């Protein structure tokens with residue numbers, strides 16, 4: 001009698017254990033399937049970005065890229081020489097300065113958070129309020145902005 005009881009106990013434990021494993025596998029398979037479906041859906045909306053953000057009116061060339069890199073880091077583009085583009089959009093920290101608002105050239109902070117410049121050329125508008133249409137139109141703004149770089153005029 002005791003032996004029979006033990007046998008029943010062992011076999012039911014095994015069956016129960018197996019059921020648990022089957023349940024776990026089924027749950028994992030379901031979640032993998034759900035993830036795959038989300039991925040397929042997402043890929044419809046988020047295609048891989050092109051290698052360069054080419055503007056037909058302003059083709060990307062190696063000399064332009066080299067000049068852009070120099071200008072981007074040049075503090076002489078600000079009146080007091082305190083700010084380059086990289087001060088607020090630090091490329092080493094994903095194109096941001098990690099501050100709520102950025103210190104301008106004369107030490108006063110602006111009123112808005114500095115967005116990342118990473119992939120900005122792919123945006124269909126620039127700035128938080130979308131007031132410029134592309135990076136070409138945007139680029140002149142910071143240099144002449146009284147808080148940011150404070151250069152008094154284009155001349």
Ligand code: HEC
Nearest residue numbers: 083084085088102104112113114115120126127128142148
């Ligand atoms: C003092 C800090 C500061 C400096 C210096 C600065 N920026 Fe910005 N930048 C900002 C802030 C703040 C905004 C958002 C302003 C707004 O939306 O009105 C911005 C917005 C931008 C955007 C728009 C990104 C987007 O997603 O809309 C680009 C691109 C950009 N800056 C590039 C530059 C370049 C290039 C320079 C150098 C010529 C530069 N910035 C200099 C603070 C700065």
